[in-house]
Amino acid sequence: MNNKSSRIPGFYKKSLDERLRIVAEWAGLSEEEVNILRNLGNLPEKIADSMIENVIGGMTYPFAVAVNFRINARDYLVPMVIEETSVVAAASNAAKMLRRGDGIIARADKQYMIGQIHLVNVSAPRYKAMKIIERKDEILDHARQQDSTLIRLGGGPRDLEVRVVDTRIGPVIIVHLIVDVLDAMGANTVNTMAESIAPILEKITGGEARLRIISNNAIYRLARAWARASPEDVGGENIAKKIVEASILAEADPFRAVTHNKGIMNGIIAVALATAQDHRAIEAGAHAYAARTGQYKPLSFWELDEEGMLTGSIEIPLQIGIVGGATRVHPIAKIALKILGVKTARELAEVMAAVGLAQNLAALRALVHEGIQRGHMKLHARNLAIMAGATGELIDKIAERMIKEGRIRFDYAKKLLEEYLKGEK
Ligand code: MEV
Numbered sequence: 001m002n003n004k005s006s007r008i009p010g011f012y013k014k015s016l017d018e019r020l021r022i023v024a025e026w027a028g029l030s031e032e033e034v035n036i037l038r039n040l041g042n043l044p045e046k047i048a049d050s051m052i053e054n055v056i057g058g059m060t061y062p063f064a065v066a067v068n069f070r071i072n073a074r075d076y077l078v079p080m081v082i083e084e085t086s087v088v089a090a091a092s093n094a095a096k097m098l099r100r101g102d103g104i105i106a107r108a109d110k111q112y113m114i115g116q117i118h119l120v121n122v123s124a125p126r127y128k129a130m131k132i133i134e135r136k137d138e139i140l141d142h143a144r145q146q147d148s149t150l151i152r153l154g155g156g157p158r159d160l161e162v163r164v165v166d167t168r169i170g171p172v173i174i175v176h177l178i179v180d181v182l183d184a185m186g187a188n189t190v191n192t193m194a195e196s197i198a199p200i201l202e203k204i205t206g207g208e209a210r211l212r213i214i215s216n217n218a219i220y221r222l223a224r225a226w227a228r229a230s231p232e233d234v235g236g237e238n239i240a241k242k243i244v245e246a247s248i249l250a251e252a253d254p255f256r257a258v259t260h261n262k263g264i265m266n267g268i269i270a271v272a273l274a275t276a277q278d279h280r281a282i283e284a285g286a287h288a289y290a291a292r293t294g295q296y297k298p299l300s301f302w303e304l305d306e307e308g309m310l311t312g313s314i315e316i317p318l319q320i321g322i323v324g325g326a327t328r329v330h331p332i333a334k335i336a337l338k339i340l341g342v343k344t345a346r347e348l349a350e351v352m353a354a355v356g357l358a359q360n361l362a363a364l365r366a367l368v369h370e371g372i373q374r375g376h377m378k379l380h381a382r383n384l385a386i387m388a389g390a391t392g393e394l395i396d397k398i399a400e401r402m403i404k405e406g407r408i409r410f411d412y413a414k415k416l417l418e419e420y421l422k423g424e425k
Helices: 014-029 030-038 045-051 087-097 123-135 136-144 150-151 187-205 235-250 252-272 278-292 325-329 329-342 345-368 374-386 391-405 410-421
Strands: 063-071 074-081 105-108 114-118 156-167 170-180 207-214 222-229 298-304 308-318
Touching: 014 030, 014 045, 014 087, 045 325, 045 345, 063 087, 063 278, 063 329, 063 345, 074 252, 074 329, 074 345, 087 207, 087 345, 105 345, 114 187, 123 136, 123 156, 123 170, 123 187, 136 156, 136 187, 136 207, 170 187, 187 207, 222 345, 235 252, 235 308, 235 345, 252 278, 252 308, 252 329, 252 345, 298 345, 308 345, 325 329, 329 345, 374 391, 374 410, 391 410
Parallel strands: none
Antiparallel strands: 063 074, 105 222, 114 170, 114 207, 156 170, 222 308, 298 308
């Protein structure tokens, strides 16, 4: 039985090394394990230690670049950070299929975020809602004063929406402050504004402001991407038809739609991680959007047009930023943005939507063609060969043997390597 206590007063006040020592002792980490964990990789200690609390080390994910992307008639190299094999290769592959003409076309809405204020204990809530709307300009003006930089750059509060919702604690007035956050993700600004107007709303309604926070249901911050491929581009008419069929199955079946969208998020979140976005916000918003009709639906669709071309489209809320937050603090995120060369959050959203669409095409194509496992297994086998110590030509030789013999295991990779090195095979 574990009788160790996790109650460690002042843990957060200790230095990184002190904290690491405590944890090492607690978990019985070896010297080697401590050293590996202590390695912060390409994140300077000062930054790591100030980004989150109780830091004891770092964890590095591979940073890759997807190639072949042509979006809005411009070529992009797309940074991706992810732990799953095949995603980057698949994105690059599908991007190649979608290069014709101007490539993938993508457009993002203005970057409007919603700040919410929930007012409880309000009498005559519908009447009070009118009074709020009546004073909209004054309220927006007050919110405007919270972020002079945003206003100077042309962003700021745009509108106010008021709803009355009946709940188990009685009617609640829910006010939405709509803010153009320009190139920021916007949470900080919108939260500050929501908090700042709450007292005014309390005064107008006689109620009490409870939650004053952004809504991650970013329905006014959609990004869309669409593209056309000839059936030959994707491997023939038969495959094109089956991709359309797979899209229809996702429309009809929420269980499939979730996996369909998971494939889209493989690409989008990989870019989000590389550029240090709040990927939980993106996920939460995307899935809420997928479920907006009451049934969970796919975020993308594949159809054949009148010329028999395969067309794909995606619509997804993307709450991302290129200024502020970790994006501007993490040195690798800054490099990722430089590789991308995006100038605005809107452009980044367009790239991400395009990546999601391509990622989805790659997944559907593999699923209706050779199945997903074959490609996965190939990479898995290669990884095992590399882990076993194989280099150069031996990597593929060993991987192919393991696949052919249906024995894709680390111990077998090691055995094969030994055999090859001894020159027995
Ligand atoms: C695996 O990470 C993603 C897929 O399952 C997506 C899909 O099924 O469309 C392949």
